[in-house]
Amino acid sequence: MITKRIIPCLDVRDGRVVKGVNFENLNDVNSPVELAKFYSDNGADELVFYDITASSDGRKIFTDILRETARNVFIPLTVGGGISSVKDFERVLSCGADKVSVNTGAIKNPSLIPEAAKLYGSQCVVISADVKRVGGAFHVFARGGRDDTGIEAIGWIKNCVDNGAGEVVLNSIDTDGVKKGFDLEMLRAVCNVVNVPVIASGGAGCIDDFIALFKALPGVDAGLAASIFHFGEVAIRDLKARMKVENIPVRL
């Protein structure tokens, strides 16, 4: 049976992981390559690299890092951040990314998703949506959650999938960083309208939050988190052992 995926997300700026982490057996806690290897060896099913670099120099460093990671880590690698054209797709795919996630780029340029899906296949195109409740509705936010686009999120995500996105990362700004659990209400609304994998992001604070997610929403395929993994609050091995006990399909 296909398993539920656990995905650590690494924010990378100027070639370094933002928010240094502290693990034993990890010499350089800010090295994306080292951290990626660590997670791969310790049960991560996939990795997300998010490029938060602003400068073009930093972008070059990022692709070098990506190459070095793909040389050493043999699990799927999704790359996001600053993807605004098919040229950006090409840039990261040629360095070993398997999937590319688009966010603000898809809001600004509605043809980006269909063009990329045609060139590289839907399996390669991930729509990553930052969503927040505004006056009782779900709105899509751009620029790392800073700008309210006013766009109704659920219909917009469905449209992205209809246009060729093969996977959805739903990041709830409302629950992000709160560590009280994933945004089940928002996730349910998305699962109801798409038939591609949905990855839950934002709000995980402990193992129970993942268990609650997968039990409540069979349509969710993966749970993504950053700081709770980086800071060692949740070890992926412990999380997966618990999923097994709870009869959630998992790769051990």
Next chain:
Amino acid sequence: MIAIVDYGVGNLFSLESSFNAIGQDVKVTSDPRDLREADRIVLPGVGAFEDAAKKLKSSGLAEPLLEEIGTGKPLLGICLGMQLLFTKSYEFGEHEGLNLIPGSVRYIGEVIPAGLKIPQIGWNSLQLGARSEEAGIIQREGEYVYFVHSYAAFCDERYITATTNYGAELTAAVQNKNIYGVQFHPEKSGNVGLNILREFCNV
């Protein structure tokens, strides 16, 4: 030397890296001479069957590839590269493959229950197939590998070395003499995948 056939579909960086990681001399190539010099050949592929089949034929690599396989040289087809080994595919019409293994490639929606997501994306386990008693490249039952596919191969069970369950039994790995194929991505399947590539390097 292992030759990875570069006929213009998909990116081969990870695949090349995975062979490097297991200490193999590997070359991504579109030169027929490399196929002749290689000890083993890998046929990769992502995207659509028709486009890939056309590109393989127009690349001038299909004929030397078939010649080399005819001499008994081991071949490994991966994902769409595996699907190309079959007689034909019904992906958006009807298209001819290399016909190295009798069988066809069809939409998984024809056999899996409604409501399951297509493509199958993620880690699923391998069940050894009918001919697994022969030493193939899939050695162990129940190991997890990474799949991304909407189509699968349908063929006589004597060619099937492993299946995976996605609401129905789908072909995960095949073998016909020196010709091997895997539907999943060994280069993205962690140590399990690297071990499968190692096995291929030992056949």
